[in-house]
Amino acid sequence: MNRLGVVLGCIGLLAGGALWLPAEGTPTICPLNLLTGLPCPTCGLGRSVCLFLHGDLVSALTINPCGPFVVVAAVVVLIAAVRGDAALDALGRWSTPAILAGLMAETLTSWPRLLAEALADGLWSALNEGLLTRFLLEVLHVQGP
Helix, strand or coil: CCHHHHHHHHHHHHHHHHHCCCCCCCCCCCHHHHHHCCCCCCCCHHHHHHHHHCCCHHHHHHHCCCHHHHHHHHHHHHHHHHHCHHHHHHHHHHHHHHHHHHHHHHHHHHHHHHHHHHHHCCHHHHHHCCHHHHHHHHHHCCCCC
16 A cells, blocks of 8 residues: 555545535535435535534534544544554555445445435435436426426
């Protein structure tokens, strides 16, 4: 692993999250959400990280329960990278399965809730927010309800 890249990546994540406080109505950069209008499995993770770094644990866990764990993982990886190659290599041996398990847990726990919330507002209104849906409706000359 490239130690400098790992250190800079972790510092960037932690500093960016600490400096940026997401406001209500902050525009999304999620490609799936922009295209379809539906939330992705990691929807809200960035906001959750930021809120956790600002000390708002309750809001961070409400938006996305994995945000605080991402911060803890970044700190652990940063410490391992600063300590040296042996620590980083040892971390690398178990981190891939741990990251995959975390992503699976994220998808299984948060995504159904996010989809249910989006769909509770109405399937048509959720889908109609997506660029792909609007494009297809325009091409097909279909009017919404």
